[in-house]
Amino acid sequence: MLDRSYYEKADEIISEHGKGKESLIPIMQDIQAQYRYIPPELLQYVAKCIGVTEAKAYSVATFYENFSFDSKGKYVIKVCDGTACHVRKGTLILERLKAELGLSDGKNTTDDMLFTVETVSCLGACGLAPVMTVNDVVHPAMTPEKVSETIKKIREDEA
């Protein structure tokens, strides 16, 4: 069961966007912005409130890669795997990240809920390739060494 505060937050977001079914996506975006993911129970609640079926809400949420039902770490790292980043060895960036954080295919979030690693198809910063973002802060011209440094720094800040 989710804490009551989640539902109160959802009510607030719903009242901002209105109870029409056209509000579904903006509401989901705001919930995701708030919690870095969409708690499934909350999507069920929202669907009921705005009069769309649960299956339809799930349909919309799963259509967009951006929405996630899995809770994410405090730092969401997006590694670009677009053409430019790929040819400039973006794969090595991803490999180093996974090695540093002990992640694998299917396991994208560290157990301490500090980091989540995702790949994206293009961050729109091809001139800075290879690129990654940490909570939407752009880290340009990455190298595996710079990855290790970045992770080390975050860990020190958090300690």
Added chain:
Amino acid sequence: MEYMTIDGIKVPIEDEKNILSLIRKAGIDIPTFCYHSDLSIYGACRMCMVEDERGRMFASCSEQPRPGMVIHTNTKKLQQYRKLIIELLLSSHCRDCTTCTKNGMCELQSLAYRVGVHSVRFENKKEELPIDMTSNCIVRDPNKCILCGDCVRTCSENQGIGAIDFAHRGSKMQITPAFGKNLCDTDCVGCGQCAVVCPTAAISIRTNVTEVWDAIEDPTKRVVAQIAPAVRIAVGDKFGLPKGENAMGKLVKALRIMGFDEVYDTNFGADLTVMEESREFAKRLESGENLPLFTSCCPGWVKFCENKYPEFRGNISTCRSPMSMFSPVIKEYFAKADKEEGRETYVVAIMPCTAKKAEILRPDNHTGGRQDTDIVITTQEIIRMIRQVGIKFENLESEACDMPFSMASGGASIFGITGGVTEAVLRYLSPEKDHTALENIKYSGVRGKAGFKEASVTLGERTIKIAVVHGLKNASDLIENIKAGKASYDFVEVMACRRGCILGGGQPVPMGPTTRTARMDGIYQVDQLSSIRYTDENPLIDRIWEDIIKGREHELLHRNMG
């Protein structure tokens, strides 16, 4: 009149909304997977593509006819196009055709044959997904889904439920309840309309044929069949009988050949329902409580109301459905003989309905802790059983049902169609019992295929306001109107399936426009030809009340409300 040209044939444009309808009017059976005239146009399957004079190709389902248009439906280019689509569909399809429940009835199979796909060049790389067997009515096999979306649109547009929808995207797309839940954990009411429109076996009816054969084999069981009103006018479909023809006599004979001990007519149960429901209605009219009275014959509707409008639960009639009234009466009738012979009466209900499979498991359909109806099989399943035995159904001689439950009124026989329950109740409540009264009720507004019907009938000094709806979306709209205070009624009849049980989830498919009309006509024909039209003129009713029911109406005929 304006015309367009289809494959060289001049076709007049009337009020057709799309070119596809015109093509079919021209007598060309253009293939489709995702087109159903009573659903919104989706345009996903691309089978109905046509080519115009400039070589431009478009889907005929989603294009308006324009005067002077010239199109071709079967050019070389189109043939190759359709072939490729089917080949691609088959490449990610579980192709166990010979053991599939839909074998021989599958639209994918028949179209693959029709367009001439003889081999599939592509490897199936799709991950195998689990089959959902959790519903008592429906089986979902996502490995056989071709993503036409017919089930999704039926469930949300016609039934207002939306238990399933598309999820994910691209090659990972599938049709599923939210969060990959099982069907039993959704608002699914088991009406089976998704299975009716499904071109493959991605959604099929849960079958209980084995249980019936086992019971027939078992010498300790007295296997009794009861046959619902809508079964008789559909069962002949698959044996070459004219659509809508009453094949009750042949069905009775077939059941006896199969080894059923007794064969009864659920219409008798419907007469019991007319008696009890009319009395309940009269009582509620008097007290003014819990009005409008909602009918309770349709298990899909009862579940829908409980799920979506629990505040209206008290309005649903406490009467059991005809099937569920009849079963305990049958068991009571054989109670003594069962004891003496060391046997057990096992009631098999042959129904047009998939939701009935769940209805019999409800605690309020048990008497003294015992399940009243032991198993429900659908019209489709009984057809399969007849085929298993190899009976030449079309050549069978007709036989009558067994006594003492073989006489039923015409009013009971129309329970299988929208408006029928209402009409039967009105006949019972009508003080006059002549032909004029019958005609007046017939034309009171309760008949017809409109999704929402209203009627006002004067009984004694009181004018009774009636609403008749079919399709659960229409029911939902009606209740919203009642809630908003925009409408008020005394009596509301709801059937989950469009046009009622005649197009139920368990009936043989396809159910196109011709079949629909033939079944409506067929069921009214059964009524017309009944020598007894009014339930209260059924001479057996009084005897059953005296000999079997003996004042135990609540135990045997009503839902045990706990």
